[in-house]
Amino acid sequence: MKQTGKSFVAAFALALVPPIGLAQAVTLEMPFPAVPSVDKTEALSSYALPLGAYADGEVPIRTVEGPLRQTAWRIDAAGATTLEVLAPLRAQLTTAGFTPVFECDSAACGGFDFRYATQILPEPEMHVDLGDYRFYAAERGEEVVSLIVSRTAAAGFVQMIHVGGPVSAAPLLTTSTKTPEDTALPAKVATGVDPTPFGERLISGGAVALEDLEFASGASTLSEGPFASLTMLADWLRQNPAVTVALVGHTDASGGLEGNIALSRQRAEAVRQVLISAEGIPAARVAAQGVGYLAPRSTNLTEDGRDKNRRVEVIVTSTPIPPAQDSQ
Template sequence: MNSMIGTYGRIAVLAFALAAAVAAPAVAADIKGAKDYPGIKRYEGASIVVYSTQKFTRYILPLGPADEVEAGDKPVFTGSKEVSGALTRLSYTVPAGISSDDVFENYRNELAAKGYTVLFKADGDAIGKRQDAIFSGIGTQLFDFSTEAAHFLTAELAKDGATVDVVLYVTEFEDGYTPGIEVEKGQAIVQLDVIESGVLQDKMVTVSAAEIGKGLAAQGHIALYGITFDFAKAELKPNSRPALDQVAQFLKDDPAMKIHVVGHTDNVGGTETNMTLSRARAAAVVAALVTQYGVSANRLNPAGVGPLAPVAPNDSDEDRAKNRRVELIPQ
């Protein structure tokens, strides 16, 4: 009798476990190597179906509708700004039966709770006549033909010297070629692009005064990546200050040293344009060292070689970033 009770008990436990497994929500099945961007939670039960990262890129941040496209089917927004930094791209599918309205509101609340400021928001047709082109570069047509139930926003968070920009697009799948992705018509889908700039770049580029001296002694030149400028401009960005501090300290420690300050660019744009730009950037560095740090102008010679002395191929964003630099060379 006890044996039979034990058997019935085990059967009951097994049946309960099976029922619980059926009732429990499915665990998100992400593609290999994918992970959420830290600090931004996914919608419950969602799966990452497309994932990519870049250490550095330039990104056009939408601040208005996408009503036109240019060469290469790139969207043109009525308002936008360029940002640069590390890019994380995440495409999610949400469990069937949940509306894009619900998913979008959850993301809005999540971003608001984290302190993000919304820069642009639109729904449906207000996202633009060519919203189909906004995410056409992710390697699938998951979002290209699913515009009617769409919601879009751009948001920004500035904190502790870093800036995080978010581009969020939530809609319901309608049609498109989606190899390797299981998605049903009407299923909510999410595209999340996150661009992080500031501290992330500063951590790998600041060179100390002592390291400048060692580099010049050993190699005859040293590249500085912590001196930064906006795209196609020669005004020093505020995050250049730590690098300039170290250059000034090096010159103070070695008062007899005279240096060439040489600007370098990538090959985006014409050669003459980049030559002019590189010279202007070198001159901006010299001006800052003279006016802000009291370095004698006769110790500094600004020069620019544009794209003519690359240290990497100009065929990727990461390598082009290596070519954009300021070098110091003893006179």
């Protein structure tokens, strides 16, 4: 049975799911019932560990090499703050001998810029509210661990990256028998197709990719429409006149970073102009930004992967969000 609110948080505060295994017998226990969304392991890889907030156009990093494990959880913790989720995990790392390297929260991290300059899994595996997230990094000898925690009104989200030490043979992500039955893996993770209505995904999940838009490599011009995703977005914006959104452009990794950031912003602006001119959405309700190739959702080593990385996503920027409506 689904429960929400502070009473739910208190009721499940001690109902710990099975541990997340780290190397050298370290485990982390989630402070709330949780469901895994992804578990990626690489025998040898590198990770740009953030060492400070975004400033002067970049995030200071230290490159760490070794076995890498990247995991994410969706946490059934309606009403819990990001600190309520992070604090118990941070304390467990300290107890296990990890020393803090860097910690920040949303605006202090650098908001939008820090989030998109940091290695984070794409939606729906990991959701990051640009105005409500926390980052924490710690080290133990040659090992490093980073955590990023965010939330929606209905759930919390945790991503952990662990580099160094032997890769555990046991799965990091297992479903607890204490986890409510209705918190099964999202349909998109299980089937590859997300049946959730467009507006509901925007409100509860964060960024939504406008999948049917087409951009050639190196070009900012949209192919000829119509595009069903833009029609759904425009309909939803008309039904929710208090909501504002941002369009975020992404590119593949062909070319330099500055050029790709400019290109991705131009792509987002091209989509914005369609919403304004063809759909009649007020210009003040739609912003356009670009992050270049800093947030890939697939490999840039293949044409198919590069094609997936060329995209425009939409995020809701209204705070707070009025009651959601949806178009079918």
